[in-house]
Amino acid sequence: MSRFNDSNVTLAKEIIGRFPRPKSAVIPLLHLAQEQDGYVTRDAMSHIAELVNVTTAEVYGTATFYEMFKFEPIGKYCVNVCTNIACQLVGGWELLEHAEEKLGIKAGSTTEDGLFTIEDVECIAACTEAPAIQVNYRYRYKVTAENLDQLIDDLRAGRLADEIPPHGTLARVRQRTTDTWANTGIEAQAKVDAR
Amino acid sequence: MSDNTTANYSLGGQVPTGPKILTSRWESADGHTYDGYVRTGGYTALRKALTTMSPAQVHDEVKASEMQGRGGAGFPAGTKWGFLPADVHPRYLVINGDESEPGTYKDRLLMEKDPHQLIEGIIIACYAFGAAQAFLYVRGEMALAQERLAQALNDAYANNLVGKRICGTDFSVDITLTWGAGAYIVGEETALIESLEGERGMPRLKPPFFPASKGLYMQPTIVNNVETLSNLPYIVNQGGTSFKDLGGATSSGMRIFAVSGHVNKPGVFEVPNGITTFRMLFEAPEYCGGVRSDRKVKAFIPGGASAMWFFDEHLDLPLDKPTVDQAGSMLGSGAIVVMDETTDMVKACWRVVRFFARESCGKCTPCREGTTWLERILHRILTGNGRREDLDLLFEVSESISPGLAWPPRQTTICPLGPSAVSPIASAVNRFRHEFEHYIEHGRAIAGVEYVPMHAGSSHGAHAHV
Numbered sequence A: 001m002s003r004f005n006d007s008n009v010t011l012a013k014e015i016i017g018r019f020p021r022p023k024s025a026v027i028p029l030l031h032l033a034q035e036q037d038g039y040v041t042r043d044a045m046s047h048i049a050e051l052v053n054v055t056t057a058e059v060y061g062t063a064t065f066y067e068m069f070k071f072e073p074i075g076k077y078c079v080n081v082c083t084n085i086a087c088q089l090v091g092g093w094e095l096l097e098h099a100e101e102k103l104g105i106k107a108g109s110t111t112e113d114g115l116f117t118i119e120d121v122e123c124i125a126a127c128t129e130a131p132a133i134q135v136n137y138r139y140r141y142k143v144t145a146e147n148l149d150q151l152i153d154d155l156r157a158g159r160l161a162d163e164i165p166p167h168g169t170l171a172r173v174r175q176r177t178t179d180t181w182a183n184t185g186i187e188a189q190a191k192v193d194a195r
Numbered sequence B: 001m002s003d004n005t006t007a008n009y010s011l012g013g014q015v016p017t018g019p020k021i022l023t024s025r026w027e028s029a030d031g032h033t034y035d036g037y038v039r040t041g042g043y044t045a046l047r048k049a050l051t052t053m054s055p056a057q058v059h060d061e062v063k064a065s066e067m068q069g070r071g072g073a074g075f076p077a078g079t080k081w082g083f084l085p086a087d088v089h090p091r092y093l094v095i096n097g098d099e100s101e102p103g104t105y106k107d108r109l110l111m112e113k114d115p116h117q118l119i120e121g122i123i124i125a126c127y128a129f130g131a132a133q134a135f136l137y138v139r140g141e142m143a144l145a146q147e148r149l150a151q152a153l154n155d156a157y158a159n160n161l162v163g164k165r166i167c168g169t170d171f172s173v174d175i176t177l178t179w180g181a182g183a184y185i186v187g188e189e190t191a192l193i194e195s196l197e198g199e200r201g202m203p204r205l206k207p208p209f210f211p212a213s214k215g216l217y218m219q220p221t222i223v224n225n226v227e228t229l230s231n232l233p234y235i236v237n238q239g240g241t242s243f244k245d246l247g248g249a250t251s252s253g254m255r256i257f258a259v260s261g262h263v264n265k266p267g268v269f270e271v272p273n274g275i276t277t278f279r280m281l282f283e284a285p286e287y288c289g290g291v292r293s294d295r296k297v298k299a300f301i302p303g304g305a306s307a308m309w310f311f312d313e314h315l316d317l318p319l320d321k322p323t324v325d326q327a328g329s330m331l332g333s334g335a336i337v338v339m340d341e342t343t344d345m346v347k348a349c350w351r352v353v354r355f356f357a358r359e360s361c362g363k364c365t366p367c368r369e370g371t372t373w374l375e376r377i378l379h380r381i382l383t384g385n386g387r388r389e390d391l392d393l394l395f396e397v398s399e400s401i402s403p404g405l406a407w408p409p410r411q412t413t414i415c416p417l418g419p420s421a422v423s424p425i426a427s428a429v430n431r432f433r434h435e436f437e438h439y440i441e442h443g444r445a446i447a448g449v450e451y452v453p454m455h456a457g458s459s460h461g462a463h464a465h466v
């Protein structure tokens, strides 16, 4: 399945061009693959390997270190509940339990309809807004059980589709490599490599 | 919020406040846009530096500012830049926007609410030490920060403030925006460099891999924190000594602290560095407005989950690096977590330890195995399966990760993550031993603390990244 489509190949090459060495683009390209397919497929990893000129095993080795990369389909909405210290102090665990009851699944699993995954996560840098959660890495602050119910109902009904894209999409604005790109780093590194 | 908690500060009743030099645009609706930034004085420092100052002069101002890095270690930025070997090029700037130390919440706001201020700081730094390229590494989980920075960079490129021949001078440099994918350890600078090279984010041994000499692609590299660099526009515009004078004698400038936990108004505050005390932050109405329900502080974490905990006898210490270091902890990344008298210390201790166990990169055996053991022992105590010998065992395992449980830790591991996992144990078990013993004997918390039974499936060892 799922190598990069044509427009993503173009994008991938542009991303690779922003680094002095192609392998540096592995993580951004894994994100691109996850954006395209919702998770990282084997074929995408092979394609990335070809594009940056390393083995598939090396791409796989890197990918499996990072918790955001998923290697099988997960929910369209990934609900991450923070249970770390600042959130624990004001009800993070109770909130996680509530989410589990509401969706009828345990943290680390996905609802049968493929809509929701719940994760029990570490601090998401919103500690003064505890208890905090993210849905596909978009924040909700000072979340109560009622807020959470409403949020899940809204997501189910498609009411938040504009604000929260499906799992895999992070920034919706991309850095552009324009004609004012200086390329100093790449040229300078080439000189060093040639030494 | 009650007003009767605000009297009697140890420094003569005065609550120091200062100008907002980092957070001035946080309240403004368009502070994150190019127009909003330029309208409020943005990019004047960059023009000033590039057109009226030599790189050495910029570096001199940063040295004069005595600004300590805001990423955790608190090393003076000007001194760090001075470690770059002369005449070795290319050299790189890596910006650490990985903010994931539990309790820490300021870099994300700086990136979301004032991305241009950071970009301006980055270009100023690149100019000062001759970086060929900058890599802005944002935490993977911060979608909005990534989006705002991408937009800001596109606008800055379009306005000739990044890229080729910046502001019409012959100085050129690119900023590559990129992000991680979920791994706390990547915040450690050498792990971040590995990640930038497309590898698993495992720290490198120092020495020999001090970034300033052997960093990204084995070239000289400076790694600086987002808040550190966001200070540079002010330092260039107002001068290093003016920055220094905003803070105390040994901790200069303004500094952002996030105060979370059991306070009435948790918040992110920019305060004069080195002067304000913990008590002022917790009690003053301009800051947190007191502990919830007027309870007493039982313990607080002064500088992120890695730090040793403080107690009520530390409330009047100023937020000053040498003072806090000397008292046996650290200000770290400006992350303060307050626990009131109803806090279950065993559970608090476990939760911080679980974090380190889960986030261990697995490279060093004492850390990978040790943190997992510590988590398991604490977890079984909390679920009513504790054994009499468990407290001794906790210390035995801790010793193997951090001999002597000294602070700062004696390192047997490649990076300080392993020893950090020992901080909550050394802090909580020593101080609240009876709470642990009560759990072991009765299977639940002592009377008077909030007891919430453990969540099923909450145990986590070092398997996430291994």
Ligand SMILES: Cc1cc2nc3c(=O)[nH]c(=O)nc-3n(C[C@H](O)[C@H](O)[C@H](O)COP(=O)(O)O)c2cc1C
Binding pocket: B068, B069, B070, B071, B072, B073, B074, B075, B077, B080, B096, B097, B098, B099, B100, B101, B184, B185, B186, B187, B188, B189, B190, B223, B224, B225, B226, B228, B229, B415, B416, B417
């Ligand atoms: C386990 C660990 C995690 C760290 N996480 C971060 C982080 O998320 N952000 C950060 O800026 N520094 C972090 N640091 C500190 C960096 O290694 C480095 O010292 C810092 O980025 C340097 O920037 P500064 O000199 O401007 O403070 C971490 C260090 C360790 C040991």
Ligand code: SF4
Binding pocket: B185, B202, B203, B359, B360, B361, B362, B363, B364, B365, B367, B368, B413, B414, B415, B416, B417, B418, B419
């Ligand atoms: S101390 Fe832990 S996190 Fe640090 S390098 Fe060793 S195993 Fe990795």
Ligand code: FES
Binding pocket: A082, A083, A084, A085, A086, A087, A088, A122, A123, A124, A125, A126, A127, A130, A132, B102, B103, B104
């Ligand atoms: S502890 Fe939950 S956001 Fe930091």
